Amino acid sequence: MAGKALEKIMELRADPYAWARSWKEKTGGKVIGFFCCYAPEEMIHAAGALPVRIIGENRDISKSAAHLQSYCCSLARTGLDMALDGTLSFLDGTVFVHTCDTMQRLSDIWRLNTGFVFHADLILPVRFETAPAWDYMVSELAAFKSKAEEFLGPIDDAALAGSIKLYNRNRELLSELYALRRANPAVLPYDQALWLAASSSFMDKSEHNELLEEVIADLKGVDVPPDTRVGLFGIGSVMDQWDFLRMVEESGATFVDDDFCDGHRYFEEMVPEDVPPIEGIARRLWDRPSCPCKHQPGKSRASCIVEKATASGAKGAIFFQFKFCEPHAFDYPHVKKALEEAGIPSLNLEIEQGAVSIEQLRTRVGALVETIKA
Amino acid sequence: MKQLITNYYIEAKTTEEKPICWITSGGPVEFLIAMGVIPVYPENHGAMCGASKIAVGLAEVAEGMGFSQDLCSYARLDIGGATTGGGAIPGGLPKPDFLLCCNNICGTVVKWYEELSRIWDVPMFLFDTPFIHASKPEHATEYVKQQCLELIGFLEQQTGKKWSDDRFAEVAMLSVEGVDLWKEVLKTAENRPSPFTCFDAFIHMAPIVTLRGTQEVVDYYKLLRDEMQDRVAKGIGAVPNEKYRLIWDNIPIWFEMRNLGNLFASNNACLVADTYTTAWAVDIRIEDPLTSMADAYTKVYLNISIDLMLEQLTALMRRYQADGLVMHSNRSCKPYSLGQYDLARAITERTGKPALIIEADMTDSRAFSEAQTRERVEAFIESLD
Numbered sequence: 001m002a003g004k005a006l007e008k009i010m011e012l013r014a015d016p017y018a019w020a021r022s023w024k025e026k027t028g029g030k031v032i033g034f035f036c037c038y039a040p041e042e043m044i045h046a047a048g049a050l051p052v053r054i055i056g057e058n059r060d061i062s063k064s065a066a067h068l069q070s071y072c073c074s075l076a077r078t079g080l081d082m083a084l085d086g087t088l089s090f091l092d093g094t095v096f097v098h099t100c101d102t103m104q105r106l107s108d109i110w111r112l113n114t115g116f117v118f119h120a121d122l123i124l125p126v127r128f129e130t131a132p133a134w135d136y137m138v139s140e141l142a143a144f145k146s147k148a149e150e151f152l153g154p155i156d157d158a159a160l161a162g163s164i165k166l167y168n169r170n171r172e173l174l175s176e177l178y179a180l181r182r183a184n185p186a187v188l189p190y191d192q193a194l195w196l197a198a199s200s201s202f203m204d205k206s207e208h209n210e211l212l213e214e215v216i217a218d219l220k221g222v223d224v225p226p227d228t229r230v231g232l233f234g235i236g237s238v239m240d241q242w243d244f245l246r247m248v249e250e251s252g253a254t255f256v257d258d259d260f261c262d263g264h265r266y267f268e269e270m271v272p273e274d275v276p277p278i279e280g281i282a283r284r285l286w287d288r289p290s291c292p293c294k295h296q297p298g299k300s301r302a303s304c305i306v307e308k309a310t311a312s313g314a315k316g317a318i319f320f321q322f323k324f325c326e327p328h329a330f331d332y333p334h335v336k337k338a339l340e341e342a343g344i345p346s347l348n349l350e351i352e353q354g355a356v357s358i359e360q361l362r363t364r365v366g367a368l369v370e371t372i373k374a
Numbered sequence: 375m376k377q378l379i380t381n382y383y384i385e386a387k388t389t390e391e392k393p394i395c396w397i398t399s400g401g402p403v404e405f406l407i408a409m410g411v412i413p414v415y416p417e418n419h420g421a422m423c424g425a426s427k428i429a430v431g432l433a434e435v436a437e438g439m440g441f442s443q444d445l446c447s448y449a450r451l452d453i454g455g456a457t458t459g460g461g462a463i464p465g466g467l468p469k470p471d472f473l474l475c476c477n478n479i480c481g482t483v484v485k486w487y488e489e490l491s492r493i494w495d496v497p498m499f500l501f502d503t504p505f506i507h508a509s510k511p512e513h514a515t516e517y518v519k520q521q522c523l524e525l526i527g528f529l530e531q532q533t534g535k536k537w538s539d540d541r542f543a544e545v546a547m548l549s550v551e552g553v554d555l556w557k558e559v560l561k562t563a564e565n566r567p568s569p570f571t572c573f574d575a576f577i578h579m580a581p582i583v584t585l586r587g588t589q590e591v592v593d594y595y596k597l598l599r600d601e602m603q604d605r606v607a608k609g610i611g612a613v614p615n616e617k618y619r620l621i622w623d624n625i626p627i628w629f630e631m632r633n634l635g636n637l638f639a640s641n642n643a644c645l646v647a648d649t650y651t652t653a654w655a656v657d658i659r660i661e662d663p664l665t666s667m668a669d670a671y672t673k674v675y676l677n678i679s680i681d682l683m684l685e686q687l688t689a690l691m692r693r694y695q696a697d698g699l700v701m702h703s704n705r706s707c708k709p710y711s712l713g714q715y716d717l718a719r720a721i722t723e724r725t726g727k728p729a730l731i732i733e734a735d736m737t738d739s740r741a742f743s744e745a746q747t748r749e750r751v752e753a754f755i756e757s758l759d
Contacts, residue, residue: 102708327481333440
């Protein structure tokens with residue numbers, strides 16, 4: 001079932017930064033790292049640079065222990081570790097979007113210790129309500145654009161509009177992929193579907209779009225009987241535990257949709273193209289379902305998740321709680337309750353990159369699946 | 375002071391007409407005082423619960439509800455207390471009519487107060503103060519100023535009262551007076567020997583944190599300042615044989631204050647100043663209180679980068695002629711604790727003075743090892759010779 005395009009994307013998963021390193025060598029272009037999907041990648045792209053995501057990795061902590069206490073998330077600790085040991089040496093700089101307390105402090109620690117030439121902080125409002133917050137957001141995005149221009153070169157409106165169009169196409173294709181898979185999850189293992197979305201942040205969007213178009217065409221030609229496994233909805237921040245996702249599919253279930261920030265949340269909502277580019281980018285960030293780091297009283301995260309989970313046909317949900325991730329941990333009790341009230345039982349799994357025990361988790365997933373089947 | 379705080383809580387628990395607002399420790403309380411609202415501080419209550427050693431039990435209630443044990447212990451014990459009516463105040467804290475949350479101290483309060491908003495079914499106002507890594511841009515200043523105006527509108531709506539610029543100016547004046555007196559109190563510790571230790575300061579800081587902007591607070595700190603200045607004149611030191619002067623960093627280990635106080639004193643060490651009590655010694659210009667407050671509340675110690683913290687910490691060490699730095703690596707407080715490892719190294723580089731890091735928690739005693747801490751403190755003080 002795997003066509004050439006899918007194969008190419010899957011190869012990247014074993015060494016996600018291979019594409020970026022090769023691009024840099026070939027073109028001499030600049031690579032800018034970012035942690036959070038609120039980062040305005042289109043601006044970086046419009047300057048001719050390559051934005052790549054930092055999502056940590058499964059590894060034992062070494063150098064970052066001298067800078068970060070153990071009571072913060074593995075995304076921060078492994079990410080810093082990768083920067084300090086040269087794994088991210090191909091980066092020319094990083095943009096830190098203000099999200100949580102850990103990222104806020106990591107930005108300073110990173111800037112003081114990693115030696116990358118370019119460092120930008122983008123302090124978006126926490127309040128996604130009121131006109132002053134909107135004005136502030138637009139101004140802050142404009143300020144970031146100016147700062148990026150100092151290092152990357154000019155970002156004119158036409159280039160920015162072009163990048164937005166390209167990114168919107170990527171979002172459209174990923175939406176199509178997810179919808180295709182929801183119709184019959186059996187056409188593609190979920191870990192591959194999620195990587196198709198996540199891989200978008202590790203390579204140029206033009207090439208990714210081309211590959212996605214091929215993958216979608218291939219998948220449309222796949223003829224398999226309808227999936228009878230229990231449908232699950234995944235909730236969390238970054239999800240990169242591929243072995244775990246495969247284990248779930250061995251347990252009589254499969255994910256049909258998610259709220260991961262490297263999954264569905266990454267490509268949710270389009271940037272409106274009929275308004276000035278900065279405003280358009282702001283509009284998308286403002287309108288899309290928020291993450292736990294934002295205060296958006298008019299659009300409850302719990303109701304967004306219930307809506308999405310219900311629409312996907314999921315019969316159960318799994319929370320992937322990064323240990324020490326406060327925003328997600330605070331949301332868990334009331335989101336779990338909302339899901340329960342909507343008839344969707346859930347499971348809460350606490351994980352740390354580099355310390356995931358598949359066998360322990362297998363038992364718990366099995367129990368959830370049995371509950372649902374009963 | 376016990377009387378002052380007791381009266382304050384009694385009024386909060388028994389008032390029939392005055393609205394109650396729960397507010398974060400870095401919140402702009404002057405707005406509440408000016409509108410006749412009684413401010414209640416779950417963090418202050420959290421400190422009291424920690425000190426009376428009832429924090430863990432309350433936190434366990436929240437943990438049973440699904441809140442991770444890795445979350446801020448103030449939030450856990452408060453959510454537990456709100457659910458059971460438990461806490462250091464008989465019957466629990468008085469129910470809020472609305473909430474005022476300012477994220478200048480951390481992002482955790484936003485999540486905590488969102489949960490409180492659900493528990494109490496009351497509106498929450500988020501006063502969003504953008505973090506300062508290098509400098510504060512004009513659009514951030516404008517954003518915070520606009521929120522001051524929004525806050526006024528919110529309070530008028532919630533209380534049914536009209537805002538008075540004159541009354542606010544009065545409160546601002548009292549706030550400045552109170553803060554200036556608090557600064558004078560803290561300044562007396564620059565003397566050798568210091569008339570008080572930071573453990574005393576942690577107790578006596580309650581009024582400036584919770585009732586800033588009232589006459590009672592001004593009266594209280596006048597007395598305290600006079601008393602401290604008197605001790606200085608008589609050469610009375612808090613630590614009988616003050617040999618080593620140290621700075622404390624981070625929120626206190628509330629449940630261990632007495633033991634730690636004794637531990638340092640018995641080793642002839644006096645914690646003469648700290649970054650926590652000085653955080654409320656802000657600068658406000660009385661001619662333009664609204665703008666000035668918006669500025670002051672954005673620039674608090676926890677809302678600035680490690681580089682900017684380093685400047686302040688270095689100055690503090692020099693001003694108090696410190697021989698060393700004691701940093702509480704507080705599991706519950708990431709903005710205060712992450713970066714300490716780098717700060718410790720930088721301080722030693724700049725001042726030549728060593729730093730000790732104690733891993734603990736402000737109220738959760740499960741994260742504290744008495745034996746280990748004792749050992750490390752004693753070894754540290756010995757190394758100062």
